[in-house]
Amino acid sequence: MAMNKPYDICIIGGCGHAGLPLGLAFANQGKRVVLYDKDEKAVRGINAKRMPFMEEGGIEVLCRTVDSHLLHATTDISVIEDAPVLVIVIGTPVDEHLNPRLHDVMEVVRQIVGYLSDEQLLILRSTLYPGVTSKIHDFVRSLGKKTGVAFCPERIAEGRGLQELTTLPQIISGCDPQSAERATSLFSLLTPDVVELSPIEAELAKLFTNAWRYINFAVSNQFCMIANGHGLDFQKIYQAMTYKYPRLQGFAQPGFAAGPCLFKDTMQLSAASNNNFFMGHAAMLVNEGMPNFLIETLKAKVGLKDKTVGILGMAFKANSDDSRESLAFKLKKLLELEAARALCTDPYIYQPGFVGAETLIKESDIVILAAPHSEYKGLCIKGKYVVDIWNFFGEGVKI
Numbered sequence: 466m467a468m469n470k471p472y473d474i475c476i477i478g479g480c481g482h483a484g485l486p487l488g489l490a491f492a493n494q495g496k497r498v499v500l501y502d503k504d505e506k507a508v509r510g511i512n513a514k515r516m517p518f519m520e521e522g523g524i525e526v527l528c529r530t531v532d533s534h535l536l537h538a539t540t541d542i543s544v545i546e547d548a549p550v551l552v553i554v555i556g557t558p559v560d561e562h563l564n565p566r567l568h569d570v571m572e573v574v575r576q577i578v579g580y581l582s583d584e585q586l587l588i589l590r591s592t593l594y595p596g597v598t599s600k601i602h603d604f605v606r607s608l609g610k611k612t613g614v615a616f617c618p619e620r621i622a623e624g625r626g627l628q629e630l631t632t633l634p635q636i637i638s639g640c641d642p643q644s645a646e647r648a649t650s651l652f653s654l655l656t657p658d659v660v661e662l663s664p665i666e667a668e669l670a671k672l673f674t675n676a677w678r679y680i681n682f683a684v685s686n687q688f689c690m691i692a693n694g695h696g697l698d699f700q701k702i703y704q705a706m707t708y709k710y711p712r713l714q715g716f717a718q719p720g721f722a723a724g725p726c727l728f729k730d731t732m733q734l735s736a737a738s739n740n741n742f743f744m745g746h747a748a749m750l751v752n753e754g755m756p757n758f759l760i761e762t763l764k765a766k767v768g769l770k771d772k773t774v775g776i777l778g779m780a781f782k783a784n785s786d787d788s789r790e791s792l793a794f795k796l797k798k799l800l801e802l803e804a805a806r807a808l809c810t811d812p813y814i815y816q817p818g819f820v821g822a823e824t825l826i827k828e829s830d831i832v833i834l835a836a837p838h839s840e841y842k843g844l845c846i847k848g849k850y851v852v853d854i855w856n857f858f859g860e861g862v863k864i
């Protein structure tokens with residue numbers, strides 16, 4: 466890396482859920498990292514040593530690296546010129562028709578391209594629609610720039626990034642051998658386990674990874690629905706199936722499979738296969754149908770019209786403050802139509818109208834555990850109809 470620049474690495478979208486852990490991980494290895502982000506509030510917070518969201522071990526590393534001037538956040542785009550390596554980690558959602566919004570990532574590239582120089586390496590870290598790395602490479606070349614381009618997909622589980630960045634293998638790919646080599650040496654700072662693919666292979670590897678997980682959850686959720694349709698406790702069957710049976714290792718447990726990545730990446734893969742990814746669509750129908758399944762089952766078993774129903778945990782998953790694409794909100798909407806009253810609580814998310822967990826339990830006839838936060842372990846929910854598709858309370862998965 467050239468040493469005449471003030472920073473070693475600039476992360477674009479550096480205050481986000483994937484960008485910030487990556488910046489912290491590199492700064493933790495002694496690299497001088499600048500986080501470029503358009504979110505002024507997050508930038509101010511990070512420079513004042515405040516984490517914008519929950520991340521295991523994040524606050525300690527943030528304080529240490531800001532204090533030692535290894536990590537700095539800015540909204541000033543000209544900082545792009547100040548590091549030999551640039552990493553783009555902005556969001557890559559799907560649109561209302563479930564097609565990838567390629568515009569977002571191309572727009573960022575357009576914004577930064579004027580600042581790029583031939584010696585720099587541009588690493589794309591966002592999850593990308595197949596072929597976009599090569600498109601970005603061609604665009605940069607069309608402007609006469611020789612900047613290296615690489616694609617190295619992020620595969621962390623949100624909230625555990627700092628730990629996983631140094632324990633999971635890194636998939637890297639480059640548009641030319643030098644870019645791949647530079648990306649390999651960069652990620653070797655975090656882990657000795659680096660696997661090289663071509664850009665299109667790496668783009669598919671990332672989408673396949675998330676689609677596989679999404680389908681795995683859907684299989685379990687559908688089995689759970691079938692077992693419950695027979696009036697049975699799915700947990701009992703699941704335990705028997707997986708007991709000392711290695712071939713079912715990794716078979717997910719039922720739950721709300723949601724969040725900002727799995728759904729949209731499965732839909733990106735579908736769009737990339739002429740919408741012929743039937744298993745991906747089937748998984749979407751099952752996973753997104755889970756709240757409807759709970760409502761229909763409750764309507765048939767106990768009735769909802771005169772009931773107050775409390776939703777415990779509004780985040781998209783346990784021990785997270787991220788409500789993006791959370792199925793708890795879909796459940797809330799359905800309950801507002803079908804039940805007398807819907808109450809919501811979450812220790813990490815506050816919205817007007819939300820109540821504390823104790824109030825929710827006291828006032829509800831039915832309590833649905835939507836996000837199994839650790840805090841809920843000790844809760845006393847006696848005398849209520851409890852719906853726990855996660856088997857978090859250990860009472861089985863029978864609605």
Ligand SMILES: NC(=O)c1ccc[n+]([C@@H]2O[C@H](COP(=O)([O-])OP(=O)(O)OC[C@H]3O[C@@H](n4cnc5c(N)ncnc54)[C@H](O)[C@@H]3O)[C@@H](O)[C@H]2O)c1
Pocket residue numbers: 477478479480481482483484501502503504507554555556557572573576590591592593619620621622623624725726
């Ligand atoms: N969240 C995760 O744990 C995770 C895990 C694996 C992969 N990914 C992938 O990483 C990418 C980022 O996801 P995320 O969850 O971190 O998104 P995010 O929304 O949390 O973060 C994106 C950041 O980019 C910033 N940004 C957006 N446009 C910008 C611009 N034009 N200029 C400067 N900053 C800009 C935003 O302000 C935000 O801080 C996505 O492609 C996602 O699929 C995320």
